[in-house]
Amino acid sequence: MSGAIFALTVNVTVALLVALTFLIFSRTRNVSPGVQWFALSFAVGALTPLSEILVRATPFPGFFVATSFGTFCLAFLLMAHGLAVYYGTKLPRWLLPGMLTASLGGRAVMWPGPRNSLPYELLYQFPFALTLALGGGVILKASRHRPLDLLLAAMFFLVALHFLIKPFAAVTFGSGPTARDYIGSVYALISQSITGILLVGTALSLLLVVVRDMLDMAETHADRDMLSGLLNRRAFDREAAKLLASAIARKSRIAALMFDLDHFKAVNDTFGHPAGDAVIQAFARHLHAQLPSNAIIGRTGGEEFSVALPIADGAEHAAERVREAMALQTFPEIDPRLAVTVSCGITESTPDDTLRTLMVRSDSALYNAKRQGRDRVMAVA
Numbered sequence: 542m543s544g545a546i547f548a549l550t551v552n553v554t555v556a557l558l559v560a561l562t563f564l565i566f567s568r569t570r571n572v573s574p575g576v577q578w579f580a581l582s583f584a585v586g587a588l589t590p591l592s593e594i595l596v597r598a599t600p601f602p603g604f605f606v607a608t609s610f611g612t613f614c615l616a617f618l619l620m621a622h623g624l625a626v627y628y629g630t631k632l633p634r635w636l637l638p639g640m641l642t643a644s645l646g647g648r649a650v651m652w653p654g655p656r657n658s659l660p661y662e663l664l665y666q667f668p669f670a671l672t673l674a675l676g677g678g679v680i681l682k683a684s685r686h687r688p689l690d691l692l693l694a695a696m697f698f699l700v701a702l703h704f705l706i707k708p709f710a711a712v713t714f715g716s717g718p719t720a721r722d723y724i725g726s727v728y729a730l731i732s733q734s735i736t737g738i739l740l741v742g743t744a745l746s747l748l749l750v751v752v753r754d755m756l757d758m759a760e761t762h763a764d765r766d767m768l769s770g771l772l773n774r775r776a777f778d779r780e781a782a783k784l785l786a787s788a789i790a791r792k793s794r795i796a797a798l799m800f801d802l803d804h805f806k807a808v809n810d811t812f813g814h815p816a817g818d819a820v821i822q823a824f825a826r827h828l829h830a831q832l833p834s835n836a837i838i839g840r841t842g843g844e845e846f847s848v849a850l851p852i853a854d855g856a857e858h859a860a861e862r863v864r865e866a867m868a869l870q871t872f873p874e875i876d877p878r879l880a881v882t883v884s885c886g887i888t889e890s891t892p893d894d895t896l897r898t899l900m901v902r903s904d905s906a907l908y909n910a911k912r913q914g915r916d917r918v919m920a921v922a
Contacts, residue, residue, distance in 0.1 A: 777839025
């Protein structure tokens with residue numbers, strides 16, 4: 542087995558393994574559909590080195606010359622589409638089909654041209670470089686530019702540059718007088734080895750991005766109450782404790798608010814648990830809508846919600862807005878009779894507070910609000 546055939550065989554194997562990895566990832570919950578396109582891209586890309594091998598191993602070299610070029614173009618275009626889906630970047634509908642049509646048309650025009658000439662080699666490699674640069678541009682156009690994303694974009698641009706350099710290497714070393722002779726050329730060994738290494742590096746960078754996002758999603762879900770979408774108790778305690786510690790260090794105050802839906806058990810008993818779920822979701826929306834964007838909001842019990850506000854001033858007014866919004870909430874799709882009020886207790890932090898002592902005081906204020914008739918906001922020092 543020649544060195545070039547060995548490199549091609551390795552490239553086929555690696556591409557299929559990467560495709561299988563992305564396919565497995567795509568079956569994971571809450572993963573972007575873009576990952577499925579990554580799997581398809583590498584699966585199609587594996588046909589390119591396989592076609593290169595079959596050019597020499599079969600009596601039909603022309604057919605496999607065509608499939609080698611076509612599958613490579615298609616694989617990179619599928620990757621560009623997958624990146625657009627993954628990063629939420631809009632591409633014109635005509636762009637990718639147009640690029641594929643133009644690439645295949647250009648290949649048909651240059652088919653009888655002389656190999657090892659710079660115009661021929663540039664025209665051959667240019668579609669690959671252009672599509673890879675498009676992939677890097679898709680990433681940079683996205684709103685998120687974390688270090689791994691920038692690394693991935695850099696890899697796409699690097700591989701694109703590599704395809705622009707390859708024509709000069711082909712002319713220098715010679716790619717063989719025919720496509721069948723290509724496999725035995727020095728250029729084939731250099732080309733397949735370097736291209737394989739760069740594409741493996743790109744694949745690993747892409748895998749790192751996907752794994753990072755999967756871990757971020759898992760952490761987010763671990764911190765969230767699934768019904769309300771708010772922080773769960775563990776996450777609320779962690780974030781509120783950080784906020785309190787920061788306030789004490791800056792010699793400032795925070796406000797702690799505790800809300801409780803009035804007579805919530807009666808809602809479940811009278812209208813059913815789906816109605817109770819709808820009430821909780823509606824109240825969570827009111828908390829987000831009426832409280833400042835920097836508020837830390839958690840569902841810390843069945844019908845109990847806790848809030849930590851970075852600035853104590855105005856907390857009582859914000860709580861009143863939440864209470865009034867909930868009092869006006871109706872549920873005609875469930876039952877016109879369904880209406881729920883909410884009670885709230887508020888306190889402000891002191892330099893000696895821990896999160897526990899702060900929340901105990903807000904709970905005491907909530908108890909006073911309940912005892913005095915519910916549907917009200919009570920504050921304690």
